[in-house]
Amino acid sequence: MLTYVVQRFGQSVPVAILASLLVFMLIHLLPGDPALTIAGADADDATVAAVTERLGLDQPLWLQYTTWLGRVVQGDFGTSFVSGLPVSRLIAQAFPATLELAVVALLLVIFLAIPLGVLCAFSEDSPFDRVVSGLAAFLIGVPNFWLAILLILVFSVSLQWFPPSGRVPLLADPAVAVRFLALPVLALVPRLASVLLLFVRASSLDVRGEDYVRTARAKGLPERMVATKHVLRNAMLPILTVISVQFAQLLSGAIVIETVFAWPGMGRLLVTAVNNRDYPVIQTVLLIFVFAFVLINVLTDFLYGIADPRIRSGK
């Protein structure tokens, strides 16, 4: 397994380099000069030229790219054009925030969606199934930003139970951090949980009709055992795929939620950097997203092996 993981990461290096080259070319194709963000549209020619030189943007594109890549290999992601801070510091501040939100939201999604999805499948067409599935279908259509603002109005402005924005790191002060996390998580969970719930339900219904499930029941196994050991485990592969996609999406920044709740994560960092044409930040954030996607794919493959021993043994 270790060799497999190392191999997969090895394969990801050319992917990352290719992705970084594409990103580099694309952001330089975007109209808008970063020097003007700093010097302002009213600046004279000499000022704009000097700022351009200071940022290294007067160099040929290939030289700018190779210089940046050479530094990245040595662990130096450069300096933000706008704030003047090292990009690594900005990432070190934003990534834990995003990871924290993603992990907490995803755990809640899993704990809600999987049991409810299985229950719905096992009580197909019952009033419970209809209400839960119908609610899930409805929640998929509810826009995140609308729900976020609604939560702020109800729980922050009216009831004053939770702060409307900001973040305290979970490890710094867990009790306070949970209060800050509550609303962003509540805004994220309904849609993600609904998608997963409907997947779990559909996948479980497929497996429920299989011969081996009938056999398990014929053996006299309790229904709970049939649901967990035979149905859920065999329905797990597509569910794992959905979870991994959701996790990757959360890691690449829940941009709307981060914006509304002023959650200082990667999504906000990227949007601000794009608006300011802050090239070093854009390139680094996107490079991290590429690696995050590769890592999640490797982890998903690993979990496939646990869920289905046939994959592990290559049969």
Next chain:
Amino acid sequence: MNDLYARTSRPTKNRHRLRFLVAVLAIALAGFALAQDPVRGGTLRIAQVSEISPSPHDLGQSDGPFKWQVFDTLVRLDPDNLAPMPQMAERWEFADDFLTLTFYLREGILFHNGEAMGAEDVAANLRRVQDPAAGSRLRGTALTIVGIEVPEERTLVLRFQEPNPSILDFFAQLWIGEPSSLDDTTQAVGTGPFTFVEWLPGTRVVLERFGSYWKEGQPYLDRVEILLLPDEETLVANLQAGAVDMVRLIPLTALETVEADPRFEVRVSDAGSNFYAVGIVTSDPPLDDKLVRQALNHSMNRERFVRVFQRGAGEATCIPWPERSPTYDEEQANACAFDLDKARQLLEQAGYAEGFPLTVEISRDITPDMIRFVQMWQQDLVTLNIQLTIKELSGPVWRQKKRDAEFAQVWSDLFGNTNREPIVPFLQARPFQRNVNPSRFASAEYDRLIGEAETEMDTAVRHALVRELTELLLDEAFINPVTYQPQIWAYTTRLQGIAFTEGDQDLLEGAWLQP
């Protein structure tokens, strides 16, 4: 010499009567508050949308409120009449030929690192602003200083090749930073009432009371925490939820909500420092004909925009001067009144009765409220057979086009610098500058008037020249102000002693929180 920049304040207009009454009430309440002694201590929590930039020489308008707390200037402008007042400079003198200016600095001013602030430090700041690599927006004016001398520790002598009537405005904008910290764009070491303690970009800024601030006893607050929010729609929610004590620059849509809440004081700037405008490119037909440009100017229903979309907070105007400016003229301000018949007549006179297609380029990042204006204008233009296409641009693209004068026909603009000595916008704001304005407008008369005004030290003569320039702006209609951008603050009624600069930036040095 003493009448340099002498100005008279203007009477409040009728439409400000309600605000006047509110102001009287506020003054009465303030009088009551003043009867109590300011209370030392406490943390003021502020929320704002814009990011900060610690460098004193990056003049981002949006982070001025941060800079005014950490840095200080040699001169301040009186918010009522824009007259220069001593700040870190105790006094100043011009030579008879106006080619030398001597500043005498106050004694006992310290930087936050404990170093004494002297004339050498001001000189270092000036040299840095002159360096194009610093990217300062004040560089143009700084370059008019051809000699910097420091004969004594607290005496600074500046020499000019030509008289510069806007130089004191320049010193009212130049924040002085500790020289060794200037190249570190992540540090802010000034002489202001609060020290810069922490900055988490995009998240928050923490300032703490500077115990050695040169104004005796001030500041009163122990700490100022600035929460940086990415979405202006959530500013008011934070205030209502009690998460912050003050919000800066809230959207117009939230004005009625905060005004109706007795827990908050609301301040709406009543003479703006930033103006919305419609610029017109003059190089190609049909817009090269000034009659067509005048017709477009008369087809803009500014009053309706102010009433409906700005909730009465702005003021329809045809000129770039706020009411408190010495060159404000009510007749000129109303010279382009909405009149579709007149516009039609002008178009007929120019031979464009059949109309023409027109494109306006606009960026929501730069002029967020103006999208409503151009949509409204689009409907009025239909009656003149002009089909207006609205083309939206991102902020960076808009900036690039403005700088390179690449707008095709018409664009929506936002310009500042008009709340100072009136010659300043013609020298610093691109829409008014000679040779580089995005309208591609050029005229010998325009050049002559700016050339004469920029070195004219007699205030009355200079302001008369600016009034002529304003008349020329109205006649040529290449840059057409619409209304000013109202700036709205809302804060808890517990906050006392807050003041505002001429540019509508809050000053917290005298602010305190009622227990």
